[in-house]
Amino acid sequence: MARNGGRALRVTRPALFADRVPTPSHLLALAAGEFRLGLDREGEQRRLFPWLAVAFGIGILVYFTGTDGTPTLAAPLVAAGFCLGLTPLLQARPAWLALVLGLGTAFLGFAACVWRVNSVAGPILARTMIAPLVGVVEGLEEREGGARLIVRVESFDDLTAAAQPRRVRVSYKAAQSVRPGDTIRATARLLPPPQAARPGGYDFARDAYFRGIGAVGSLSGKVEIAPRTIPLPFALEMAASIDEARNHLTRRIADAIGGQAGAVAAALVTGKRGLITEETNRVLRAAGIYHVVSISGLHMVLAAGVVFWLVRAGLALVPILALALPIKKIAAGTAMVGVTAYCAFSGWDVAAERALIMTLVMLGAVLVDRPALSMRNLALAAILALTREPEALLGPSFQMSFAAVAGLIACAPLLDGASFRRERDSVLLRVISRCLAVGVGTLATTLVAQIATAPFATYHFQTIQPFGLIGNALTLPLVSLAVMPAAVLGMIAYPFALDRPVWWVMGLAVRGMLDISEWIAGFGQSTIVLPAFGAGALVLLALALLLLTLPVSRLRGLAILPAALGLVAAATPARFDLYIDRDGAGAAIRGTDGRLAVLGRPPTFVLEQWLKADGDARSAASLTGGPKPRCDRLGCTMTTFDGRTVALVLDKRAFEEDCARADILISRLRPPPNCRAPLRIDKNYLETHGATAIRLGAPHPEIVTARSSQTPQPWQARPVAVVPETNPASGETGLAADPGATGMDSLQ
Known part of the structure; x- marks a missing residue:
């Protein structure tokens, strides 16, 4: 109601359906209006940038699923440059600007694939061969009854350089005398890296190619350690030294704790999982907590968080420093250095590298006074990670880690537990409210993460763990409050040889985690096997997740259609006979x-x-x-x-x-x-x-x-x-x- 010259003016919205009968044209007009309002709000909230990461990923998918031959790098770069060059001319047309910018980003994703494939190109063994192998051990992982070696090949049989793999992965049953950096001579049975066991299944050959591995196999007979005639390249010498240090610390932790608790604790610190038995792996998977063993986002965030808290708390204890210095930024910078060193020591695993990028982006936001946990930062981390390793988009590690974080960021306002943190008159009530906030927050975040990652986990592994919510809710507090802080303190104490008591304390928490896992694995139907569904269903479910997490407007409602279609397609797969x-x-x-x-x-x-x-x-x-x-x-x-x-x-x-x-x-x-x-x-x-x-x-x-x-x-x-x-x-x-x-x- 407004007044003009003493007269009341009533402002009303136009009638949606003048004839009171909704026609298709009216419905389309209404939908178009709501869509425009939603886009306007997305632009106001600066939530269109994350869709550039989606466009970058689409370019990667087009390369891996649509190419039939060897594309040139110039083609996608020229196309991307043309699209990006048009953007200054489209400032007055936001819709066209977004479309052209997204298309140019997709071409950049395609170009990243072409560059990556060319940069790692190497010979692949054409057939199974048994012949003498001479090479330098780059990496070694102890396993039950032997070890698995990564060997940089110097010679294999009489193969030429064009046919000889550069690196091979071999198993060896008695590797106690072999160390990283050694030059070995042995008889090896090598074969091409195995391709997918079924259409749509895991393709080890593709992963091996991007890791520079051109053959796999085993060593037989006596393995001779050859003396070095020339010094190793600096990069190879450094990699071998780090791997040797990881193996030494792995054995130290395993011996200090003992049993499978020691094997799991060592894997949590160094990333070496060879000492974990298959039975322990089965128990951890049944409890839904196997992700704890693989060094990835959880470990990077907890390690960075522990370093951040220790540095900030230590500086805050000195009043003159707390008042004169930006201790939060100093703590963030120190955490960036610490988590980078941790990633290097853990072997620069593919999942760890992506988690490192994500963590560095979040901590970098603190340095420039921006929110650390935001969808823009997540999108930037995804673009950086995919630029480095575009093939990661096809794997479960990337899909599940970014899906979980996207779901948690989108649901953050619902998970803060503000209702439980209100000030109470009674000390007992305050303690109870804090405990409820932690408990409900843990359950809620675990549930959100499991829902967000469920489509990808089911597609890649064909299993679901119905009691994973219970397993994560009971074990993650142990990991966050005891295991990872002990791991950081143990790494600090290790150079002083004062680490054994810390590993003993860590072992108590890991044993508790294993006991909980065994208890949950004993439940009936703790692991349910589901028929594999097709890539089309996964694409629909992934699109639904994007529409649920990236928008802040009513555009989230668009997720209903792909979610429904994806669930129907996943629930009714056409099985092979x-x-x-x-x-x-x-x-x-x-x-x-x-x-x-x-x-x-x-x-x-x-x-x-x-x-x-x-x-x-x-x-x-x-x-x-x-x-x-x-x-x-x-x-x-x-x-x-x-x-x-x-x-x-x-x-x-x-x-x-x-x-x-x-x-x-x-x-x-x-x-x-x-x-x-x-x-x-x-x-x-x-x-x-x-x-x-x-x-x-x-x-x-x-x-x-x-x-x-x-x-x-x-x-x-x-x-x-x-x-x-x-x-x-x-x-x-x-x-x-x-x-x-x-x-x-x-x-x-």
């Missing part, structure tokens, strides 16, 4: 009982990946019940649930019979030219396409392969070219080059 090993050593087939049965002898790890992807909680060693395949020395046959005959040929003498009767023929060999099996998955096919999965039940089976592109990616070993044998009479070949040329049309 036939898995074929990348080497043709075995397969898993859905039998008439609806569960997978095994043909041949696929590697245990591969079989476990198939079972988990199928939502089957059985272990690879306990496959019992159900229909059994018929096997002999020449191969195996089995009938699928839809009546097709599948044959696995292990010996070429079985081709004559199985080519005549099998609907699907699987072999690591090359079948004869006259083989009449409608669908052949043979040696040549697997070398081209890798691990294969098939959905049956329809007249034409659906085939999905691990290699979706005809052009091998840089991290994929190039198979030796083979000329297919042709039957002169029929013109038919024994090589199925792609799923469309495998005779599926005749498979009924």
Whole structure:
């Protein structure tokens, strides 16, 4: 109500629906108006910047999922420069400015991938070889009954520099005499880094490529330590010295505490997890706290927080310093130095590097008097981390850590526990309110983090831990208040050889953490295995998370649609009925009982990946019940649930019979030219396409392969070219080059 010349003026909003009947045009106008209001508020709150990190990530995804060949670095850089050059001309058009700026950032993300792939390019071993290996041990991790070595290769057999891997990862059963920095000679069995065990599964070959590893394998026989003829390069000498110091401290902590508590405590400090048994790993996973063992965001934040608090508290005890100096900034700077040193000592692991970047950005905000924990800082940390390692976007570590922090920042106003921190008249009430604030805050933050990371954890690991909330709520206070402070104090006391009492105290807290984990792991259904869902469902759920956390306006409501579609897609995955090993050593087939049965002898790890992807909680060693395949020395046959005959040929003498009767023929060999099996998955096919999965039940089976592109990616070993044998009479070949040329049309 307003007055003008003594007259009252009533200001009213225009009617949304003049005819009182909502029409599509009215609804669209209303939605467009609300969308514009939301964008205006996002601009006022400066919340559009985080979407640049999303655009940067989209450029990375386009590279890894859309390229078929080797892009040039100049192309995305020129495109990005053109887009960014247009921004001064679009200042009067905010919508177009945001679109062009986002497009230019996406091109920069694509360019980061091209640069990264070219910078780490190195030879990959083309085939399995057993030959003498000479190299320098860069890193060593003790394990049960041996060790795992990273060796920089000086020579392997008679391979040329263009074919010889630069670095290899090998296992060794008696590594007590080997130290980082040693030059060793030994007989090694090396093979190309294994690619994905199933389409859409974890691709170790890609991770190995970006770590500079061109082969994996084992050492056999005697390992000789060769004398050095020339000094090692400074970088290699420094890396070996740090790794040797990590191994020494790992053994010191493990011996001081003893048992698995000592192994876990050592891993928390040095990042060396080789002494942790598989049973302990299983217990920690079942309790939902395995992330505590891997040095990542939690460790970096707690380490930085402990150093920050110690320095600030120490300076505050001296009044003249507290009044004359900016002790908060000094504490932040000291914490930055301390957490960087901690990351270097822990081995500069990929997850630790990303956590370090995030922590340094947060502490840097304190130095410039900005809020430390903000969505802009998180977006800046994500861009910096992805510029350094764009491949990290595809892994669970990056996805889960940034999703958890984004969820906590978005929900921070709801998690501050202000209602519990009100001043009370009674001392007892104040204590109770503080305890309630801590307890409710811990539960709430754990719940938010678990919800934010659940889509990524389920997609990558096909498991959920229903009692993870309880496990984190009970163990994180121990980690925050006892384990990590003791770790920092132990590192400070270690150079003075006064650290053993500190490790003993730390061991008490770690034993409590393990006891809690064992108790939770004993619950029924502490780990539930779910069928693997597709990348499309993950993209929808990730988009929903972005829409829930990045906006501050009603635009958050847009998350409902992708969240609903993503949950439906994840809850109803289309499972495969036939898995074929990348080497043709075995397969898993859905039998008439609806569960997978095994043909041949696929590697245990591969079989476990198939079972988990199928939502089957059985272990690879306990496959019992159900229909059994018929096997002999020449191969195996089995009938699928839809009546097709599948044959696995292990010996070429079985081709004559199985080519005549099998609907699907699987072999690591090359079948004869006259083989009449409608669908052949043979040696040549697997070398081209890798691990294969098939959905049956329809007249034409659906085939999905691990290699979706005809052009091998840089991290994929190039198979030796083979000329297919042709039957002169029929013109038919024994090589199925792609799923469309495998005779599926005749498979009924």
